[in-house]
Amino acid sequence: MQLRYNYRLYPDAVQREALARVFGCARVVFNDGLRARRQARANGEGYVSDGELSKQVITQAKTTPERAWLGEVSSVVLQQALADLNVAYRNFFASIVGKRKGRKLAPPRFRSRKTSQELECQAAASVR
Numbered sequence: 001m002q003l004r005y006n007y008r009l010y011p012d013a014v015q016r017e018a019l020a021r022v023f024g025c026a027r028v029v030f031n032d033g034l035r036a037r038r039q040a041r042a043n044g045e046g047y048v049s050d051g052e053l054s055k056q057v058i059t060q061a062k063t064t065p066e067r068a069w070l071g072e073v074s075s076v077v078l079q080q081a082l083a084d085l086n087v088a089y090r091n092f093f094a095s096i097v098g099k100r101k102g103r104k105l106a107p108p109r110f111r112s113r114k115t116s117q118e119l120e121c122q123a124a125a126s127v128r
Contacts, residue, residue, distance in 0.1 A: 025073045026081040027111045032057045033085045034108055
């Protein structure tokens with residue numbers, strides 16, 4: 001038997017800002033990784049390896065002035081964003097081949113800055 005507990009968090013303003021920063025950085029890294037893989041495919045190049053993608057999207061991006069703010073958050077979050085991208089591609093390819101049960105999945109999409117969950121959280125925060 002497995003137990004599950006639900007917890008509700010009420011972050012203060014500083015914590016909300018820190019969470020927003022972390023979520024934003026993860027979204028940007030995911031989108032940059034997706035863009036790099038799509039560009040490689042469009043140019044006829046092979047599949048970009050995980051190590052090369054990490055070096056390009058995280059390590060080298062932190063040295064540029066446009067993405068220097070990626071260094072403000074934990075690198076674990078950024079690596080997990082690329083791991084999530086890999087899982088999305090793995091599920092997509094498995095659904096095409098037929099190894100994955102259920103309907104066929106679409107290829108990974110860019111993550112939006114505003115999702116319905118974020119809008120609900122903002123609405124709930126403004127009510128309090």
